[in-house]
Amino acid sequence: MAPLSLYGVANTLVSTLLLHLAAVLPAPLSTLASNSGLITALSVLLFGAILLGASLLNTILLIWFERKMLGRFMDRRGAMHVGYAGLLQNFADGLKLFRKHTFKPRDADGLGFFSAPTAYMVTSIVMFGILPISTGWNSGSLPLSLLLALVVFSFAPLFIFLGAWSSANKYSLIGGMRSAAQMIAYEVPILLAVVAVILLSGSFDLSTIVAEQRNYWFWGPLFLALLVFVAGMLAEMERIPFDLPEAEAELVEGWNTEYGGMLFAFFMLADYARALVGSYLIVLLFLGGWTMPGWVPAPLTNFPLAGILWFQVKTYLVFGVFIWVRASLPRVRTDQLLRVGWMRMIPLALLSIVLAALVVLAKCLPVFGCVPSVGG
Amino acid sequence: MAESEPTPSSNPVLWVAKPLVTAARQFGKSLFRPSTIVYPFERLEDPKFRGAVRVAPGKPIGVGQVWDNYRGVHALNIDTCISCNLCAFSCPDLCIDMVTVPGGDPRHPKKCPQIDYGKCSYCGFCSDACPEGCLTMTTRYELSVSKRADMIYSPERLREVFNAKLPMSPIRVERPKNEDAILLDAPLCIGCNACARDCPTKCITMVDLPKPVPKGGEKLPKRIWKEPVVNDSDCVRCGTCISVCPKECLFWGTHR
Numbered sequence: 251m252a253p254l255s256l257y258g259v260a261n262t263l264v265s266t267l268l269l270h271l272a273a274v275l276p277a278p279l280s281t282l283a284s285n286s287g288l289i290t291a292l293s294v295l296l297f298g299a300i301l302l303g304a305s306l307l308n309t310i311l312l313i314w315f316e317r318k319m320l321g322r323f324m325d326r327r328g329a330m331h332v333g334y335a336g337l338l339q340n341f342a343d344g345l346k347l348f349r350k351h352t353f354k355p356r357d358a359d360g361l362g363f364f365s366a367p368t369a370y371m372v373t374s375i376v377m378f379g380i381l382p383i384s385t386g387w388n389s390g391s392l393p394l395s396l397l398l399a400l401v402v403f404s405f406a407p408l409f410i411f412l413g414a415w416s417s418a419n420k421y422s423l424i425g426g427m428r429s430a431a432q433m434i435a436y437e438v439p440i441l442l443a444v445v446a447v448i449l450l451s452g453s454f455d456l457s458t459i460v461a462e463q464r465n466y467w468f469w470g471p472l473f474l475a476l477l478v479f480v481a482g483m484l485a486e487m488e489r490i491p492f493d494l495p496e497a498e499a500e501l502v503e504g505w506n507t508e509y510g511g512m513l514f515a516f517f518m519l520a521d522y523a524r525a526l527v528g529s530y531l532i533v534l535l536f537l538g539g540w541t542m543p544g545w546v547p548a549p550l551t552n553f554p555l556a557g558i559l560w561f562q563v564k565t566y567l568v569f570g571v572f573i574w575v576r577a578s579l580p581r582v583r584t585d586q587l588l589r590v591g592w593m594r595m596i597p598l599a600l601l602s603i604v605l606a607a608l609v610v611l612a613k614c615l616p617v618f619g620c621v622p623s624v625g626g
Numbered sequence: 627m628a629e630s631e632p633t634p635s636s637n638p639v640l641w642v643a644k645p646l647v648t649a650a651r652q653f654g655k656s657l658f659r660p661s662t663i664v665y666p667f668e669r670l671e672d673p674k675f676r677g678a679v680r681v682a683p684g685k686p687i688g689v690g691q692v693w694d695n696y697r698g699v700h701a702l703n704i705d706t707c708i709s710c711n712l713c714a715f716s717c718p719d720l721c722i723d724m725v726t727v728p729g730g731d732p733r734h735p736k737k738c739p740q741i742d743y744g745k746c747s748y749c750g751f752c753s754d755a756c757p758e759g760c761l762t763m764t765t766r767y768e769l770s771v772s773k774r775a776d777m778i779y780s781p782e783r784l785r786e787v788f789n790a791k792l793p794m795s796p797i798r799v800e801r802p803k804n805e806d807a808i809l810l811d812a813p814l815c816i817g818c819n820a821c822a823r824d825c826p827t828k829c830i831t832m833v834d835l836p837k838p839v840p841k842g843g844e845k846l847p848k849r850i851w852k853e854p855v856v857n858d859s860d861c862v863r864c865g866t867c868i869s870v871c872p873k874e875c876l877f878w879g880t881h882r
Contacts, residue, residue: 323653326662578649579642 254554255386260297265289298379301388305378308562309523310340315566316522316573323577344519350511357418358508366413367509367516373405374523381530382457384540384557394454399531400441403486406524407433410495413517414505425504428584429488429495435591436485436492442599443475443482446606447535460539467538471609475602476536478595480571483528485591488521489572491579492587529568530561537564695795696765697748700741702784703760704729708826709737710864713752713761721745722752727781734824738781743769750795757862759797766792806878808856808867814875817850821867821876829860830867 272283282288314329314337321328329336354363380399382388392398407430414426448454450472451462469476485492496504506517533539540557542550551560582590635641668675704727714722721742730736739752739761753762764787771777779787822830832852840846854867854876868876 319653322656322660323649325652325656325660327660327664330664574646574649574653577653578645580645 256300256388257293257297258386260300261289261293264292264296268292301378302375305375305526306519306523309519309526310344311337312526312566312569313340313522315569319570319573320577323573344515347511347515352511352513355418355508359416359418362412362416363508364513366409366416367513367520370406370409370413371516371520371523373402373409374520374527376402377527377530378523380456381527381534382460382539383530383561384555385457387558392455395456396444396448396454396459396535399456400444403524403527403531404433404437406486410505413509417505417508419508421502421507422505425495425497425501425507428501429505431584432485432488432492432495432587432591435588436482436595439478439591439595439599440482440486442596443472443479443602444535446472446475446599446602449603449606449610456534456539460534460541463538464541467536467543469536472536472602472606474598474605476532478599478602479535480532481590481595483532484572484575485587487525487528487572489525490576491582494581494584494587497581525569525572526565529565529572532568533561533564537568696767696793697750697763697795698792699743699764699766699769699779699787700739700753700784701762701764701788701790701792701794702738702781703788704738704781704785706758706760707736707738707781708758708760708862710757710826710862710866711737712755712757712862712864713739715865716751716755718749718751719745719747725781739784740778740780741784742778744774744777753795753797756797757864762794762797764790764792764794766790804880805863806880807858808861808863809877809879810854810856811875811877812853814873815849815853816847816873816875817852818872819850819852820870820872821854824866824870826864826866827860827862829857830854831857 268283268289272280275283317339318328318336329339332339332342354360377399379388380392380395380402382395410429410433411426414422414429417423447459447468450468451459453459453462488495494504495501496506498504501507506514509517540561542560550556635644663669663675709724709730711724714724721744722739723742724737725740726735727738728736748763750763756762761784766787769777817832817835819832822828822832831854833855835851835853837851838846856867865878868878
């Protein structure tokens with residue numbers, strides 16, 4: 251039996267449906283329905299729809315998780331009444347935003363103003379197609395999927411700045427400038443920290459990186475890289491303590507000051523999709539992805555969809571740490587942020603590369619037995 | 627400066643670590659039960675809820691508990707109300723109207739307070755002024771209504787609050803010492819009986835005066851030869867007699 255994959259499920263569903271349709275349809279249509287090209291096309295569509303739907307649902311669940319957990323940090327309960335324990339509150343909020351009037355400031359540039367939320371959203375959504383949640387979740391292994399993911403991830407500041415500049419508002423512009431400066435400053439340590447992972451795993455393919463963590467997860471030997479990566483991710487997600495592009499006290503709402511209604515909802519959803527993607531990346535690169543260590547009893551890891559489950563558990567734990575940080579720390583200043591980014595994070599990331607190289611070398615010591623297939 | 631500013635630690639790691647520990651401790655504390663009371667479903671005064679959170683009755687949860695003198699909706703015991711008007715007289719917001727309730731005799735209808743909670747400031751002067759302790763304030767605090775007219779509580783609605791037997795704020799039982807009394811300017815009195823008729827506590831009795839024998843050529847004043855005597859211990863100092871007196875012969879004054 252072929253391993254369970256999302257595309258396989260979609261393909262089976264579509265072909266079964268079309269076969270039954272072909273049985274009842276008249277002659278010219280029935281040949282069309284049994285066309286293999288059509289089946290493949292519909293399967294790809296269904297696969298994409300499931301992937302997108304599941305990912306966005308997960309994003310909304312993440313918002314719920316943050317609201318509940320942040321509530322406990324603040325000695326309150328968070329959303330309570332819509333749905334069980336407030337699970338449907340975010341849908342209600344979305345519906346409210348959907349009903350609102352979409353407007354554009356008089357001096358704003360229409361093209362940039364309206365395309366920026368969508369484009370920003372796309373940079374987050376495309377990531378869901380690239381990052382493997384479990385074996386068989388995505389369509390196949392991309393040999394350079396890590397690189398592709400980081401490239402797409404780095405596109406976001408461009409669209410934030412686009413939206414900020416098109417808004418024709420000084421707060422938006424300042425927020426956009428801060429956002430661009432912050433994201434570019436922390437892009438570099440993130441990439442350098444990823445280099446350490448690549449050194450250790452010897453691959454740009456996320457599936458291979460996860461497979462290389464079968465013996466030990468990378469957070470142990472690459473703890474320094476993990477620290478740099480998490481700090482950089484916090485800055486990339488613009489979460490507290492690095493949320494100064496949206497600093498309410500000084501910039502109203504930062505780069506999305508002029509956005510309201512559904513456009514704001516797009517930015518909000520994309521922000522959380524970005525947070526989810528960032529947590530995915532941390533789990534994939536440092537926490538062993540969907541694999542579990544050997545001491546976990548087999549019944550807990552053997553059942554179907556166990557990989558997805560454990561991946562999500564790890565993701566939510568990582569995001570829980572982000573919420574913890576958000577509940578604890580005050581916002582930093584721009585100069586502190588940039589100084590830490592350029593003058594502390596980059597040396598630390600470089601140091602972590604050296605450490606990763608040492609680990610790769612140590613693996614070739616006779617004590618451990620040289621494993622030539624691993625590493626560069 | 628009585629309180630000195632805490633000096634920041636010189637170790638930057640502590641800047642991050644200390645708040646993290648504090649937040650984690652708070653999280654652990656509120657994981658079982660946050661301090662928030664989910665109000666419409668949990669009520670501070672509900673004994674079942676107090677049992678669930680294991681707080682003895684009368685003991686505070688979180689913020690202090692103030693039930694023993696809470697000033698909420700009024701409770702009115704119509705049966706003991708003497709229609710003395712003191713509540714309406716003492717109300718600084720003029721939110722109390724005395725309205726007729728069934729049960730009085732037809733010539734002197736019984737009047738009880740009707741309270742407009744749109745104006746009421748919950749100062750509690752009325753329940754302090756009430757001499758019979760029939761108008762008190764309770765712990766009921768839910769007053770939201772959808773119509774403005776529903777904010778006006780008729781005496782019957784106030785009696786329903788009374789019948790609900792909610793905890794009430796304490797009633798003032800002792801009268802202040804050296805209270806002013808009703809005094810009579812005897813030469814002005816015409817003995818008309820208005821004071822005794824309208825006295826809510828019936829503490830005024832009209833006593834007969836000896837009708838003087840007119841001396842030669844002198845004309846006696848045209849009056850009824852009676853005089854009000856106030857039973858001071860029964861008097862609630864409502865002032866009704868003073869306001870109904872046609873000759874303004876009654877007044878407030880210290881005891882003789």
